[in-house]
Every structure is written in C-alpha cells, then in structure tokens.
Amino acid sequence: AQKVTQAQTEISVVEKEDVTLDCVYETRDTTYYLFWYKQPPSGELVFLIRRNSFDEQNEISGRYSWNFQKSTSSFNFTITASQVVDSAVYFCALSDAGNNRKLIWGLGTSLAVNP
Amino acid sequence: DTAVSQTPKYLVTQMGNDKSIKCEQNLGHDTMYWYKQDSKKFLKIMFSYNNKELIINETVPNRFSPKSPDKAHLNLHINSLELGDSAVYFCASSQGTGRLGQPQHFGDGTRLSIL
Numbered sequence: 001a002q003k004v005t006q007a008q009t010e011i012s013v014v015e016k017e018d019v020t021l022d023c024v025y026e027t028r029d030t031t032y033y034l035f036w037y038k039q040p041p042s043g044e045l046v047f048l049i050r051r052n053s054f055d056e057q058n059e060i061s062g063r064y065s066w067n068f069q070k071s072t073s074s075f076n077f078t079i080t081a082s083q084v085v086d087s088a089v090y091f092c093a094l095s096d097a098g099n100n101r102k103l104i105w106g107l108g109t110s111l112a113v114n115p
Numbered sequence: 116d117t118a119v120s121q122t123p124k125y126l127v128t129q130m131g132n133d134k135s136i137k138c139e140q141n142l143g144h145d146t147m148y149w150y151k152q153d154s155k156k157f158l159k160i161m162f163s164y165n166n167k168e169l170i171i172n173e174t175v176p177n178r179f180s181p182k183s184p185d186k187a188h189l190n191l192h193i194n195s196l197e198l199g200d201s202a203v204y205f206c207a208s209s210q211g212t213g214r215l216g217q218p219q220h221f222g223d224g225t226r227l228s229i230l
Contacts, residue, residue, distance in 0.1 A: 033216030039156070045205060045221035052216060089156055095216055102171055103219065105158045 002027050004094050006106035013082055014114050021077045021109045023092030029053075032096035034068065034075040035103070040088040051075060082113045118142050121206045121222035128196060129230050136191045136225045138206030146170075147189035148219060149181060150205040158205075164189055193227075201229045 003026040013019045025034065036048040049059060051068050059066045063080045079086050092106040121138040128134055140147065148171070149161040163171035164183040178194040193200060203224045209217040 031215065035218060037221075043203065043226075044223045045207075047218045047220060050216065050218050091158065097215060102160050102163065108156050110156075 002094055002096060002104045004092050004104050004106040006090075006092055006109050008109045009107070010110045010112070012112045012114065015083060016081050017113075018078060018080050019082050019111065019113075021079075021090050021092075021111065023075045023077065023106060025073050025075065025092070025094045025104075027094060027096045029096040032094060035093040035095070036066065036075075036077050037091040037093065038088045039091065039108070040085075045091075048077075079111075082111075084113050084115055087111060087113045119206055119208055119220050119222040121204075121225055123225060124223060125226050125228075127228045127230065130196055130198060132196050133192070133194045134196060134227070135193070136204055136206075136227075138189045138191070138222060140187055140206075140208040140220070142208055142210070142220060144208035144210050144220075145186055146209045146217075147183065147186070148205075148207040148209075149189065149191050150207065152203045152205060152224070154202070162189075162191075196227075196229050198229050201227055203227070 005024045007022055032053045034051045038046045038048055049066055056068050065078045067076045089108045089110045091108045093103040095103050119140045126134055146165045148163045151159045151161055160173055161175050162181040166186050167183045180192045183189045203226050205224045206222040207219040209219045
C-alpha cells in the first residue's frame with residue numbers, strides 16, 4: 001500500500017542553521033511522483049517541488065535543496081541557512097497510478113526557525 | 116489574478132445549520148478537489164471532480180455534497196453541521212485529465228467553526 005512517512009513531527013532550529021526534513025515513501029509502482037508543500041502560519045498550502053521516479057537528480061532552488069534516493073525510498077528536503085520566514089509545516093506527498101491518482105500525504109513536519 | 120479562490124475565508128455557524136463553500140479556479144485545470152484539514156494538520160481528501168465528473172468520493176458523511184457546475188467551479192454544501200465538522204477546508208485544482216503527477220494548487224482555505 002502507498003504510504004508517506006514524515007517521522008519528524010516538530011523541528012526547532014536557530015536562524016542560519018541548516019535543517020533537513022525527512023520523507024520516506026512506500027509504493028509498488030515504478031512510475032510515481034513526489035511532492036513537497038509548505039504551509040506557513042498564514043495557512044495557505046504552497047506547492048514547492050515535484051519529482052518523478054525516473055529522475056533522481058538532486059534539485060537546488062536558492063536555499064532549498066531536495067535529495068531523492070530510490071534506494072532508500074526517501075525524498076528529503078534541506079533548507080540551508082534557515083530564516084524565520086521558513087517557519088511552516090512542510091508536507092511530503094506521493095502520487096502513483098494506484099489509488100485513483102490521488103495524493104498520499106505525510107502528516108507534516110512543523111519547522112520553527114527562531115531568531 | 117488569484118488562481119484558486121474559495122469563499123468565504125471564515126465561516127462561523129451553529130450546529131444544525133446548512134452552509135456552502137464556493138471554489139473557483141482560473142488556471143484552466145480539469146480536476147478539482149476538496150480537502151479537510153483537522154486541528155492536527157492532517158490533510159484528508161474528500162472529493163475530486165474531473166471535467167464535472169465525480170472521480171474520488173472518500174468515506175465522507177452524506178451530509179457533505181459537492182457540486183461542480185462547470186470545470187472551473189467546485190462547491191461544497193454541508194447539511195446539518197456538527198461540532199466535528201470544525202476544520203479548515205481546502206479547495207485545489209490540477210491540470211490534465213488522467214495525467215499522473217500534476218501538482219495540485221490550493222486555495223487559501225475556509226476555516227469553519229461550529230458553535
């Protein structure tokens with residue numbers, strides 16, 4: 001069965017620290033997509049990145065980077081030099097051909113970046 | 116130029132009342148969704164429509180009824196509101212009929228509080 005696990009419920013760091021949010025997924029499909037979303041305190045859900053199962057290249061966007069490793073079924077998200085504005089709940093999600101193509105969501109990791 | 120807009124943003128009402136939440140997207144997407152997010156931030160898919168056709172109908176009380184007059188709109192009507200319905204309800208949309216892996220774009224949410 002499909003599953004997304006975000007083992008870290010809450011993380012607290014001091015500004016400028018690097019922080020990695022873990023995401024481990026389970027699927028039997030060979031074709032699937034992984035996503036990260038951000039939910040800041042204001043409440044909206046913001047799409048950050050999508051990665052397909054055939055592309056294991058790591059991605060960097062400014063201070064954000066994503067490490068996709070099929071061997072460990074992980075899609076981890078690192079924020080470099082964290083800032084207070086990075087404080088949010090971050091969700092990892094999986095989409096595959098099963099389950100009527102709906103997103104399977106992790107429970108989220110709440111990140112607090114303190115000044 | 117809002118992409119996915121839902122109204123109202125806040126809804127405070129009494130138990131037993133009937134209420135509706137409206138959602139519109141101007142992204143030209145084919146698929147729309149309703150999610151419920153509880154106080155622990157867990158995101159639960161409720162319904163999904165593709166080109167006005169219901170494709171996902173999760174185990175949701177039949178007091179909840181979606182209606183899609185056209186592919187740009189998906190409204191949610193709730194009858195006989197109960198305390199447990201208090202949550203944030205998110206509308207989302209994605210591109211591509213049947214295409215796997217399309218990111219979902221979310222509205223800002225409707226915070227429903229039942230007194």
